Amino acid sequence: MAEFLQALTQGLLIGSTYGLLALGMGLVYGVSGVVNFAHGDFIALGMFMCLALYSALSLDPYVSIVITVPVMMGVGALVYRYLLRPMVGHKFLMIVQLTLGLSLVLQNGILMVFGGQPARTPSAVESRLWIVGDVVMRVPHIIAFVVSFAMAIGLYVMLRSTDFGRSIRAVHQNAHAASLMGIDVGRVQILTFALGIGILAIAAALLLPGTPIQPTMGLRYTVITLLVVVLGGMTNFVGIMLGGLVIGISEAFGTIYLSDILGMLLPYGIFVLIMLFRPQGLTWGAAR
Amino acid sequence: MLEIEHLVAGYGGVPVLHDVSLTLAAGEIVGLLGANNAGKTTLINSLSGMYAPMSGRILFEGTDVTAMTPRERVELGIVQVPEGRLVFPEMSVRENLLLGGINRRARPGRSRQMERVLDLLPRMKERLSQNAGTLSGGEQQMLAVGRALMAEARLLMLDEPSLGLSPLFVQYIFGIIDKLHAGGLTILLVEQNLNLTLRHAQRCYVLERGRVAIEGSADAVKDDPRTRSAYLGL
Amino acid sequence: MRPEFYKVLQSPILWGVLLLAALLPFVLPSYYLHIVILSLVYVALASSWNIVGGMAGQISLAHSLFIGIGAMLSTALLLKLGINMWLGLLISAAISAVMAAMIAWIDYRFRLGHLSFVLITMAFAEMGGLVVEGWDFLGGASGLLLPRDTGHFLDFQFGGSHGAFWVMLFLAVVCVLVNVAILNAPLGYYLRTIRDNENAARAIGVDVLRYKVAAMVISAVLASIVGTAYVRYLTFADPYLLVSPVITIEIVLFATVGGLGSAFGPALGALLLVPLGEILRGQLGGVLPGLHYFIYGIVVIAVILMTPQGLLPLVERLWKRRPGAVAAAEPPANAAR
Numbered sequence A: 001m002a003e004f005l006q007a008l009t010q011g012l013l014i015g016s017t018y019g020l021l022a023l024g025m026g027l028v029y030g031v032s033g034v035v036n037f038a039h040g041d042f043i044a045l046g047m048f049m050c051l052a053l054y055s056a057l058s059l060d061p062y063v064s065i066v067i068t069v070p071v072m073m074g075v076g077a078l079v080y081r082y083l084l085r086p087m088v089g090h091k092f093l094m095i096v097q098l099t100l101g102l103s104l105v106l107q108n109g110i111l112m113v114f115g116g117q118p119a120r121t122p123s124a125v126e127s128r129l130w131i132v133g134d135v136v137m138r139v140p141h142i143i144a145f146v147v148s149f150a151m152a153i154g155l156y157v158m159l160r161s162t163d164f165g166r167s168i169r170a171v172h173q174n175a176h177a178a179s180l181m182g183i184d185v186g187r188v189q190i191l192t193f194a195l196g197i198g199i200l201a202i203a204a205a206l207l208l209p210g211t212p213i214q215p216t217m218g219l220r221y222t223v224i225t226l227l228v229v230v231l232g233g234m235t236n237f238v239g240i241m242l243g244g245l246v247i248g249i250s251e252a253f254g255t256i257y258l259s260d261i262l263g264m265l266l267p268y269g270i271f272v273l274i275m276l277f278r279p280q281g282l283t284w285g286a287a288r
Numbered sequence B: 001m002l003e004i005e006h007l008v009a010g011y012g013g014v015p016v017l018h019d020v021s022l023t024l025a026a027g028e029i030v031g032l033l034g035a036n037n038a039g040k041t042t043l044i045n046s047l048s049g050m051y052a053p054m055s056g057r058i059l060f061e062g063t064d065v066t067a068m069t070p071r072e073r074v075e076l077g078i079v080q081v082p083e084g085r086l087v088f089p090e091m092s093v094r095e096n097l098l099l100g101g102i103n104r105r106a107r108p109g110r111s112r113q114m115e116r117v118l119d120l121l122p123r124m125k126e127r128l129s130q131n132a133g134t135l136s137g138g139e140q141q142m143l144a145v146g147r148a149l150m151a152e153a154r155l156l157m158l159d160e161p162s163l164g165l166s167p168l169f170v171q172y173i174f175g176i177i178d179k180l181h182a183g184g185l186t187i188l189l190v191e192q193n194l195n196l197t198l199r200h201a202q203r204c205y206v207l208e209r210g211r212v213a214i215e216g217s218a219d220a221v222k223d224d225p226r227t228r229s230a231y232l233g234l
Numbered sequence C: 001m002r003p004e005f006y007k008v009l010q011s012p013i014l015w016g017v018l019l020l021a022a023l024l025p026f027v028l029p030s031y032y033l034h035i036v037i038l039s040l041v042y043v044a045l046a047s048s049w050n051i052v053g054g055m056a057g058q059i060s061l062a063h064s065l066f067i068g069i070g071a072m073l074s075t076a077l078l079l080k081l082g083i084n085m086w087l088g089l090l091i092s093a094a095i096s097a098v099m100a101a102m103i104a105w106i107d108y109r110f111r112l113g114h115l116s117f118v119l120i121t122m123a124f125a126e127m128g129g130l131v132v133e134g135w136d137f138l139g140g141a142s143g144l145l146l147p148r149d150t151g152h153f154l155d156f157q158f159g160g161s162h163g164a165f166w167v168m169l170f171l172a173v174v175c176v177l178v179n180v181a182i183l184n185a186p187l188g189y190y191l192r193t194i195r196d197n198e199n200a201a202r203a204i205g206v207d208v209l210r211y212k213v214a215a216m217v218i219s220a221v222l223a224s225i226v227g228t229a230y231v232r233y234l235t236f237a238d239p240y241l242l243v244s245p246v247i248t249i250e251i252v253l254f255a256t257v258g259g260l261g262s263a264f265g266p267a268l269g270a271l272l273l274v275p276l277g278e279i280l281r282g283q284l285g286g287v288l289p290g291l292h293y294f295i296y297g298i299v300v301i302a303v304i305l306m307t308p309q310g311l312l313p314l315v316e317r318l319w320k321r322r323p324g325a326v327a328a329a330e331p332p333a334n335a336a337r
Helices: A002-032 A039-057 A061-087 A092-114 A139-161 A163-173 A175-180 A185-207 A215-231 A237-257 A262-277 B040-048 B070-076 B093-100 B110-120 B122-126 B137-150 B167-182 B194-200 B218-223 B225-232 C003-010 C012-022 C030-055 C063-081 C085-109 C114-134 C161-183 C186-196 C198-203 C208-234 C245-259 C265-284 C291-306 C311-321
Strands: A129-132 A135-138 B002-011 B014-024 B029-034 B055-060 B078-081 B155-159 B186-190 B203-208 B211-217
Touching: A002 A039, A002 A135, A002 A139, A002 A163, A002 A185, A002 A215, A002 A237, A039 A061, A039 A092, A039 A185, A039 A215, A061 A092, A061 A185, A061 C291, A092 A215, A092 C245, A092 C291, A129 A139, A135 A139, A139 A163, A139 A185, A139 A237, A163 A175, A163 A185, A163 B093, A175 A185, A175 B070, A215 A237, A215 A262, A215 C114, A237 A262, A262 C114, B002 B040, B014 B029, B014 B040, B014 B211, B029 B040, B029 B194, B040 B070, B040 B078, B040 B155, B040 B186, B070 B078, B078 B137, B093 B110, B093 B137, B110 B122, B110 B137, B122 B137, B137 B155, B137 B167, B167 B186, B167 B194, B194 B218, B203 B218, B211 B218, B211 B225, B218 B225, C003 C012, C003 C161, C012 C161, C030 C063, C030 C161, C030 C186, C030 C208, C030 C245, C030 C265, C063 C085, C063 C114, C063 C208, C063 C245, C085 C114, C085 C208, C114 C245, C161 C186, C161 C208, C161 C265, C186 C198, C186 C208, C198 C208, C245 C265, C245 C291, C245 C311, C265 C291, C265 C311
Parallel strands: B029 B186, B029 B203, B078 B155, B155 B186
Antiparallel strands: A129 A135, B002 B014, B002 B055, B203 B211
């Protein structure tokens, strides 16, 4: 029983962050039809930037987001403007291949600068624990959960109640009509992409404490994000958050009850089952 | 107010409009008629800036807008009510209207403009929180017009407002159009419905295969025998 | 079968090129010969994937399953059960065919959307990889070592890199010609309708299931056979190479960059990118870890930005513009359309 609760808790905690990651991808997809297969590598980039800032300035990862977020958003805007925007309208698979090329560049750029040895970035709270009954929770995971959840709510509010959020939804629902309102569709696309990357920068700091990082770790996050975003029906807000929790929980159960290697089997299996029997995914309520 | 000079435009490299020239004076209602593929929607979309013209000029109140982006044109007051309404289906009536007023010029006065638009279209007031996709065709047309009005249009272009509407709604919408005209708004009305247009417009142009075939006052166009044949493609 | 297919078969350019290519082992130093052999392997694999991913429009990431079965299973059967590798090749191909049919059926039965299909096939591929890693019979995580290649053809041995080259050349040509054949046969037509609008295809009575299964099975069988031949050349059956999603990602890259859906596009993509990758690795691999892939990634991005429609359309356009082009014999690239 204790194991069960442990797995459940762990899954919920990490699932919230998975959901956040997928929201970023879903927003970009809804607005520009692009699926960024270098998604996880941007997370890795964020993590390594935190590492560098720690080595150079002794900045705790939670603090260095002040620098990493604007920098990553700038990088994101440049990437969209010069690599992705020229490809809008071309074959989806071709755009995916371009992002895969980008993934190679990011991964190996990190490798060249930082080397391939796993590295840890110490954080003030990294080894603190919070124990409730039989369940042990690591403080960084709790912080990650709270922040991710808060950001998800923030995103939701932004989408519903601000003009920028409304223009994002408008471009997603009918880009032509959005243009006719005087919305600069290109600008919305680039800003949304930058926003997505900014979210990744924050997520990187959240996921970093206690995690040994390697240049090749991005792929795992890309795959997880893809699973979550497809489960969530690509653009359905609640569906994506639910998907995040489902993947998080199944991953936790997988690693606790099966071995580390086979741990991923469970999320894959659950994904396959859900998509086979409910092809629209976990969509709930109106799409964004 | 609006001058189109020798416009050649199309998309994918293929011109749809060949040397179209027309003018609109401030406060006029001008009808743009023609059969299905005559180029009416292409013309309206070119005015909105969706296609870059291949040659020719568009002047709005003396300013050359030919190279302007769609956003800049909306900010000048050139606003379109698109064919098929194109409301945002998963957004409420209120959100659709808010989006209508999102451009820089209309934004500051948006709340006031919303009240005015809702007074003009009371049915929309009743359905403020309803998703636009669940409205009937006629209600969506009302919403589309209201949305365009939110943009503080100075030139309102309507593309086939009567399409798919019941006669009751058509009457209602055109009543609104008359009201707007009476208030001084310049209107470009694109319609397939000949009689309807001739009744409400002051002047008309008839497009045939991308060219202006006939132009003149509504009465003149009505009596012109060529109008029929332009429509029937004879 | 449209006459274009026979025109390609009879094309003097095609046979001239093949003849010249067959002489390569006598001219090239072994390092470069190895690169060419690798390129041919990927030409074959990319072309086989093209049938399902390009012509039928089903982006399947399950390919590593078939390659892996062809490689690992036949090796395991030889080493653990003494089964001749020719037989092992056939068994692996048959099993791959069955799995391919199952996957196609699942896609059809559950009406999977494109991204769903991508991820589900990827899930299957990952699960397959995990199975191989965990099962000693198939070599587990450490792989299997084949007996030395002493040239006994009946034991499925090629006798060194010359023999391997001719085998791979043969397989590559077969895979490309299968592409040409399908494109010029009714199957190609049906696959195109499925790719362009599956619902419409179903509505007009196209037997979508049958053709999806056909495409998937043909593709899987080819991949499996190439897998068996490839592992023989490598002598070492490495699961991390042969059953990993990486190999599928590379294949998809070559096919897409080269020109998805066309017969010669994937071959073009492989012939360009495989040597590039190998040469970069050879020149820069030791200088700084990651440098060669970094540059490779940049080249990929640049190529895609410059030819977003794929390399083949570009090559075709240049070919058409060459001096004296107009009335000349139809180049194979065109005939395959």
